[in-house]
Amino acid sequence: MAPGVGIIGIGSALPAKVVTNFDLEKFLDTSDEWIRTRTGISERRIAEEGVITSDLAARAAEKAMAEAGITADQVEMIIVATATPDAPLPATACYVQAKLGAVNAAALDVAAGCTGFIYGLVVGSQFVRSGAYRHVLVIGAEVLSRILDWTDRSMCVLFGDGAGAVVLGPVDEDSGILSFKLGSDGHMADMLAIPAGGVRRPASLETVKAGLHYARMLSGNETFKFAVRVMGEVTQQALDAAGLTREDLDFLIPHQANWRIIDAARKRFCLPEERVVVNINRYGNMSSASIPVAMEEAVRDGRLKRGDLVALVGFGAGLTWGAAIVRY
């Protein structure tokens, strides 16, 4: 019988530097009240100068490996989900592999915007389920502060830096990742994008002057509508695939893009507030790091216990979306 695949270790790494809304008020035409009411964010962490995505990823991974009780040489694959790689080439996972000394691991990145962790989790779980690998590291890591235009108040107030990691390994058949659903709509590819720096618009003096290397969002309203609708839909589809209902869920752990999105989706999904894990107030949107960081917090504060049923759900650039139902 095929074994199950589950999260056998989890860890996170957050920069120590806290930037509050009041700090932003000093150089942007914005206010703490506006940011809090529109986004739910009070503060975010920003990586210190010189700290890069693979640094945060490796720190989170080391904690997850310690909890799983495995050493670096037991990791057979490293998947880094990120929108902010150390460099365009090679994969950030290769830098992480070197930092961990995970000499037996294959290393690759997954690019699925804020859905990256869910995509990485599903990709990695296939190798464990098939029996090809025993231990796979899946890491969501971002240093978004370096791809933001800090003069654009509509974008830079939303994001933060951080990393979260899990070790996937074999578990009992009836626990771990029970089902998943992934989706994408490439017709909306320009909705959330960094326009230049790839081969369509290679980096040049002009692209730099035009600010085309910063992350941009074409329509906040359309993004909001997409996110609220897809969150409930994909969670329901993943629950259906596992033969479960929303009443079975102990916790929903959504991508932390905006508290207003989470709350609108929660109401439509008819879940009480205490069953949704929210920490955006302290970290902002950490893209692919948000879900594992929120999950790790819920584990450490005692809310999320072994045996609980959780839905992890993400949505983001691509557009992409995905949900996984996990018996933790």
Next chain:
Amino acid sequence: MDIYGKVKALISEQLGVEEGELTMDTSFEDLDADSLDIVELVMALEEEFNLEISDDEVEKIKTVGDVVRYIEAHA
């Protein structure tokens, strides 16, 4: 229920105001609705009346009457 009645019921539910307080001239600014409240209301309208309201059209919606006239013209 007519369109005006349905619109008032949706606005009441979305924004947490009494239906009796709403008239055709009530503006969303008076109801303390911010831009995301309007987007949530638009989502509810789109689903109730099975239509799509573009960003540009949303910009022009300022009052309950604007909503009713838009729905009457497009539903």
